[in-house]
Amino acid sequence: MTTVIDGKNVAASVIQTVKSATAALEKSSGVTTGLAVVIVGDDPASHAYVGSKGRMAKECGFKSVQHTLPAETKQEDLAALVATLNADPSIHGILVQLPLPKPLDSEAIIQSILPEKDVDGLSVVNAGKLATGDLKTGLVSCTPAGAMVFVRRTHGEDLSGLNAVVIGRSNLFGKPMAQLLLNANATVTIAHSRTKNLAEVCRNADILVAAVGRPEMVRADWVKPGATVIDVGINRVAAPERGEGRTRLVGDVAFEEVSAVASTITPVPGGVGPMTIAMLMANTVIAAHRAAGQTPPQF
Numbered sequence: 654m655t656t657v658i659d660g661k662n663v664a665a666s667v668i669q670t671v672k673s674a675t676a677a678l679e680k681s682s683g684v685t686t687g688l689a690v691v692i693v694g695d696d697p698a699s700h701a702y703v704g705s706k707g708r709m710a711k712e713c714g715f716k717s718v719q720h721t722l723p724a725e726t727k728q729e730d731l732a733a734l735v736a737t738l739n740a741d742p743s744i745h746g747i748l749v750q751l752p753l754p755k756p757l758d759s760e761a762i763i764q765s766i767l768p769e770k771d772v773d774g775l776s777v778v779n780a781g782k783l784a785t786g787d788l789k790t791g792l793v794s795c796t797p798a799g800a801m802v803f804v805r806r807t808h809g810e811d812l813s814g815l816n817a818v819v820i821g822r823s824n825l826f827g828k829p830m831a832q833l834l835l836n837a838n839a840t841v842t843i844a845h846s847r848t849k850n851l852a853e854v855c856r857n858a859d860i861l862v863a864a865v866g867r868p869e870m871v872r873a874d875w876v877k878p879g880a881t882v883i884d885v886g887i888n889r890v891a892a893p894e895r896g897e898g899r900t901r902l903v904g905d906v907a908f909e910e911v912s913a914v915a916s917t918i919t920p921v922p923g924g925v926g927p928m929t930i931a932m933l934m935a936n937t938v939i940a941a942h943r944a945a946g947q948t949p950p951q952f
């Protein structure tokens with residue numbers, strides 16, 4: 654029997670932990686956890702994501718603020734907003750929605766967020782802490798942190814002797830995912846668009862993580878029987894069967910055929926996506942605990 658991980662359900666249990674930790678922190682220290690989300694421009698998909706982050710933050714009992722700036726915003730004005738949020742003691746987490754409209758320099762903005770408020774885990778300090786195995790004081794990028802919750806629920810804390818293959822090498826996902834798997838003692842391969850014999854490399858994986866952004870690229874014959882397959886792709890494709898002009902979301906994994914081979918698989922939608930938002934809330938309440946000198950909850 655193949656297990657299809659219910660990401661919404663796992664995300665809901667993470668959110669429960671965040672809620673009670675938020676309430677406990679409020680009670681013990683009088684601190685309300687605060688999250689600021691900054692969005693520049695009017696990309697509808699970005700606005701949809703930011704809207705659900707705001708709703709989830711309120712549900713967790715956070716102070717939630719959203720700053721919506723026009724697409725023409727100047728670098729120095731965005732930098733000034735980040736500086737204000739950095740200095741605001743009621744804000745524990747800052748997320749600047751990516752991608753930023755051209756010609757804004759997103760790298761400069763991301764690196765200007767205080768590492769202790771960088772709930773995306775993208776600052777060089779947080780990336781470095783992850784690389785050196787310091788998970789106690791750093792913050793980890795939300796999507797890989799969420800994917801690891803699935804991995805831990807399937808395989809436990811110790812991945813000794815297991816081969817993990819991550820397809821994709823972005824700073825936002827592939828690199829931190831590989832670091833987390835390595836920290837848990839897996840034998841890790843990072844594959845990408847220049848990898849030779851990709852299918853063969855993938856067939857070695859006990860844990861296969863796909864984050865390439867190519868609809869249904871991972872086929873059944875790429876997967877070792879019994880493997881755990883985590884699909885991080887979110888691709889919108891045409892769905893003429895649903896009517897003219899209609900679309901649907903698919904992952905980087907051909908779900909139907911791979912389900913027949915894998916022992917555990919995450920669906921798209923309803924897999925890693927909901928966990929990304931839940932881990933953003935988790936990172937924010939962790940940051941608030943640290944700011945108040947309290948021990949944060951574990952996820």
Ligand SMILES: Nc1nc(=O)c2c([nH]1)NC[C@@H]1CN(c3ccc(C(=O)N[C@@H](CCC(=O)O)C(=O)O)cc3)C=[N+]21
Nearest residue numbers: 702748749750751752773922923924925926927929930
């Ligand atoms: N600074 C920054 N940090 C991010 O983490 C970040 C970002 N910018 N920019 C955009 C991407 C995208 N992202 C998603 C979060 C949740 C779902 C999600 O919940 N997806 C649902 C489906 C949603 C739908 O139906 O469209 C699912 O997979 O089930 C998807 C995508 C976070 N991102």
